[in-house]
Amino acid sequence: MTDTGRTERTVPPPPSEETGGGLSRRALFGLAGAGVALAGGGAAVGWAVGENASSTPATGVVPFRAVHQAGIATPAQDRLHFVALDLTTTDRVAVARLLARWATAAERMTAGEETAANGAVGGNPLAPPADTGEALGLPAASLTITVGFGGSFFDKLGLQDRRPPALAELPPFAGDNLDPARSGGDLCIQACSDDPQVAVHAVRNLARIGFGTTSVRWSQLGFGRTSSTSTAQTTPRNLFGFKDGTNNVKAEEPDQLDDHVWVQPGDGPDWMTGGTYLVARRIRMHIETWDRTSLQEQEQIVGRSKGEGNPLSGTAEFDVADLNARGADGEPAIATDAHIRLASHETLNGVRILRRGYNFVDGTDGRGRLDAGLFFIAFVRDPQTQFVPMQRVLAQQDPMMEYLQHTGSAMFACPPGLAGSDYWGSALLS
Amino acid sequence: MSRRTAASVLAAAAAAAVLAGCTSTAPPAENASGGQGGPIKVAAADSSCDVAVTEAPAGKISFTVTNTGSKVTEFYLYATGDRIMGEVENIGPGLTRDLIVEVPDGGTYTTACKPGMVGDGIRAAFTVTGNAQRSVDQNTLLAEATAGYTRYVNSQIEALVPKTQEFADAVKAGDVATAKALFPVSRTYWERIEPVAESFSDIDPKVDGRDDGEPGVPFTGYHRLEKDLWETGLQPDSAAMADALVADMKDLQTRVKTLELTPVQLANGAKELLDEVATGKITGEEDRYSHTDLWDFKANVEGSQAAVAALRPVIDEKDKALGPLLDERFAAVDTLLEQYRVGDSYKLYTELTDEDKKKMTDAVDALSEPISQVAAVVTS
Numbered sequence: 001m002t003d004t005g006r007t008e009r010t011v012p013p014p015p016s017e018e019t020g021g022g023l024s025r026r027a028l029f030g031l032a033g034a035g036v037a038l039a040g041g042g043a044a045v046g047w048a049v050g051e052n053a054s055s056t057p058a059t060g061v062v063p064f065r066a067v068h069q070a071g072i073a074t075p076a077q078d079r080l081h082f083v084a085l086d087l088t089t090t091d092r093v094a095v096a097r098l099l100a101r102w103a104t105a106a107e108r109m110t111a112g113e114e115t116a117a118n119g120a121v122g123g124n125p126l127a128p129p130a131d132t133g134e135a136l137g138l139p140a141a142s143l144t145i146t147v148g149f150g151g152s153f154f155d156k157l158g159l160q161d162r163r164p165p166a167l168a169e170l171p172p173f174a175g176d177n178l179d180p181a182r183s184g185g186d187l188c189i190q191a192c193s194d195d196p197q198v199a200v201h202a203v204r205n206l207a208r209i210g211f212g213t214t215s216v217r218w219s220q221l222g223f224g225r226t227s228s229t230s231t232a233q234t235t236p237r238n239l240f241g242f243k244d245g246t247n248n249v250k251a252e253e254p255d256q257l258d259d260h261v262w263v264q265p266g267d268g269p270d271w272m273t274g275g276t277y278l279v280a281r282r283i284r285m286h287i288e289t290w291d292r293t294s295l296q297e298q299e300q301i302v303g304r305s306k307g308e309g310n311p312l313s314g315t316a317e318f319d320v321a322d323l324n325a326r327g328a329d330g331e332p333a334i335a336t337d338a339h340i341r342l343a344s345h346e347t348l349n350g351v352r353i354l355r356r357g358y359n360f361v362d363g364t365d366g367r368g369r370l371d372a373g374l375f376f377i378a379f380v381r382d383p384q385t386q387f388v389p390m391q392r393v394l395a396q397q398d399p400m401m402e403y404l405q406h407t408g409s410a411m412f413a414c415p416p417g418l419a420g421s422d423y424w425g426s427a428l429l430s
Numbered sequence: 431m432s433r434r435t436a437a438s439v440l441a442a443a444a445a446a447a448v449l450a451g452c453t454s455t456a457p458p459a460e461n462a463s464g465g466q467g468g469p470i471k472v473a474a475a476d477s478s479c480d481v482a483v484t485e486a487p488a489g490k491i492s493f494t495v496t497n498t499g500s501k502v503t504e505f506y507l508y509a510t511g512d513r514i515m516g517e518v519e520n521i522g523p524g525l526t527r528d529l530i531v532e533v534p535d536g537g538t539y540t541t542a543c544k545p546g547m548v549g550d551g552i553r554a555a556f557t558v559t560g561n562a563q564r565s566v567d568q569n570t571l572l573a574e575a576t577a578g579y580t581r582y583v584n585s586q587i588e589a590l591v592p593k594t595q596e597f598a599d600a601v602k603a604g605d606v607a608t609a610k611a612l613f614p615v616s617r618t619y620w621e622r623i624e625p626v627a628e629s630f631s632d633i634d635p636k637v638d639g640r641d642d643g644e645p646g647v648p649f650t651g652y653h654r655l656e657k658d659l660w661e662t663g664l665q666p667d668s669a670a671m672a673d674a675l676v677a678d679m680k681d682l683q684t685r686v687k688t689l690e691l692t693p694v695q696l697a698n699g700a701k702e703l704l705d706e707v708a709t710g711k712i713t714g715e716e717d718r719y720s721h722t723d724l725w726d727f728k729a730n731v732e733g734s735q736a737a738v739a740a741l742r743p744v745i746d747e748k749d750k751a752l753g754p755l756l757d758e759r760f761a762a763v764d765t766l767l768e769q770y771r772v773g774d775s776y777k778l779y780t781e782l783t784d785e786d787k788k789k790m791t792d793a794v795d796a797l798s799e800p801i802s803q804v805a806a807v808v809t810s
Contacts, residue, residue, distance in 0.1 A: 215795065
C-alpha cells in the first residue's frame, strides 16, 4: 500500500453523531490527537486519511475506511481474536442491518472509542450497558476488524448467483483431521490488535450485537503473530522456533499484492473487486515430538537455519533461496522435500500467498501435552489456484507434516474496503 | 436454583401487601358481569372447551369453569401477545372453579382450556365490547402491570402447594413411579416464579439447593428427593424431606402475600428466568439425576413471558418495536421446545445432542438481548 496515487480514495470522516459525545477510551489517557506516527514507521505511508482530518492519526489507529479492508496488508499486530459465526436467520434485510450496525461499532472501536456514545457507563442505569466496558482506558491499540463471508452465507440467503466461484469448498487434504466444531462458518470476524484485551473486546461486542441474527460457531485466540506483512517489521517465530514469513508478500510490494492478494476486475463478481479470500487453518503442532528432533533435522525439514533464518543455500535471512545450490557433499543445500522448497513460488509455478497467522496455545489436551500450534491465515486472490495446489504439495510431501495436523478449516470472501456509509457487503446485499 | 450467592433484589421489596386487583379464584364479586346474567359457563373437557358466551362488555367478567373431562385442566383468558388477563389452574376432573377477570379495554381476546395443563390449549376468540372507566396514565399502567403479575404469582403458588403435596405423598407412600412422574410437574410451578421464590433467601436453598458437597450445608428439597428417586433409592429420611418441602412451600405461600413488586423487578425477573435457562437448564446442571431439565426450561420461559406480558401495555406505550420483537423471539423458543415434546412430557436432557443444545442457546440468546432492555424501556 505504498502507491498513494493509484487507487486510493479519500474518505470523509464519519458523521459526528457517531463519534461525538461518547467517552473516548483514548481521551482517558490523554493520547487523543497525539501526532505520533504509527509503530512501524514506513508502514503508515499511503493510508488514506480523511481530507478533513485535522491531524495525523493518533497513536495506533489504523484507518477503518480505505480501498481495502484493514487487517490484511496493514502491519500485522501481535494479537488475534478470530471468530466464525453462523446466521440464525435467512432474512437478508436483517443481515444487512446487522452488518451496518457492526460497521458503526467497528469504526468507533478501531478509533479507540466505545461501541456507542456513552456505551459503557453513561447510559440509562436500568439498562445493560451498550458497551461491555473492558476496553475503557485502553487505546485503539492498532485494532483492525476484518469481515468475510463463507460459502454457506450465500446458500442461506439465497444468493447463490452472487457466490464467487473462487469460494468453492476446499478439497480434503492428506492428513487432515478436521473438527466440524472448529471449521466453516457463514461469516468471520478477524480482530487484530497490539493488545489482546482490545481484540477480545471487539469480538465480544460484535458477537453480542449479532444475537438474534448470528451465533458464534467457533473462535480462536492467537497470542503472537507468525508473519510480518511489512518490511518494517522484524520476522517473528512460530512455535517450532523458526522465523516464519520471511518471504511473505509485503505491503511494500503493491504489484505483488495485486497479483496474489487483491481480487482484480473480471476475476469474479464485481462486488468482490478489491477484496480477497481468507483461508484459515487451525494447525495443531506436536511440539513435544518436534522438541526431541535434532537441530540439524529441524533445519533440514524447514530449509532454513534456526538462528539467523537464512536459507540453507545462503548466510543471511533475506538471501534469496537458491534451490539449485549444492553443499560440499554434492547434495542439494535445500533438501528436495524441504518446507521452503515445496512452498516456494518457483516450485509452485509462481504461486504466492500473504500469510498473517498467529501462534496459539489452547490449554492442554488432557494427555499431558500442550494444545498448541499455528492458526494459519492466508489472504489470496484465488484460493483454488493458490492455496489448494500449495497445500496439496505440502500435505503429500512435506516431512513437517509428521509434526503437525490440520484440525480446523474455513474460507471466507472478504469484500473490499468500506467507503462513505458502506458496510461490509453493501454492494453484495443491495 | 440460581448460582448467584446474593439474594435477588426482590428480597428488599418484601413489605406490607397492597394487592391491587383480584385473585384469580376469588368468589364472584358484586357487579361482576357475565354477559347475559350471571357468570359465563365453561365446560372444559379433554378435547373441547365450550364457552357458553363469546362476548361480554368491558369491566369485570366472571367465568365458572367445570372440568367435564378426565384430566386436570386450566382455563385462561389471554390478551394480545398471550398476556394473561386471568387464569384458574389445577381444576381436577368433576370440579368447578370461578374466575373473575378485570378487562377494562374492548377488543379481541382469547379463551383457552388446557387439559393436562400442557401446550397452548384449546383456544377460541372472545370479544369484549366498549371500554370500562379508568384513567390510563403511566402510573396506572405500571400499577396494573404489577397487580397483574402479582395475580400470576399467586395463581402459580396456589397450584404449587397441592402439586408438591401430591409429590410428597407419593414419596411417603414409597410409590417411586408416581413420584418420578410428579417431580417435574410440581417443579413447573416453582420454576415459573423462581425469581420471586428466590427472593426469600432462606427458602430457596432448602427447596432448590443442590448437592455441592460443602461441609455443614444440608442437602434438602427437590434435588435431594430427585437423587433419592433416581440414584440412591428412597432413604429413611425421604419422607421427612418430603414433609419439609411441603412445609416450605406453605411458608412461601404465606410470605409471598407480603411481597410488593415494582415494574423494574418484573422486568429483571423476566431476564433472570432466561439467565436460569442459559446457565442451569441448557447445561443440564439443574436436574442432574432425573434429566428433566426441559420441563424447567419451559417453565422458566413461561414465567418470563408472563412478566413481560404483564408489562406489555407499558412496553407498547414506550417502544412500539420491542413488543413484536419479543413476541417473535418467544415464539421461536416455543417452537423449538415443542420439537422436544414427547406426549405430555419432554425429552430427557441426556437425549439431546450438542446441536440441540446449540439451537437452544441461540434461541435463548436471541430472546435475552431484547428482554434485557425491558427494565429501561418501562421506566423511561
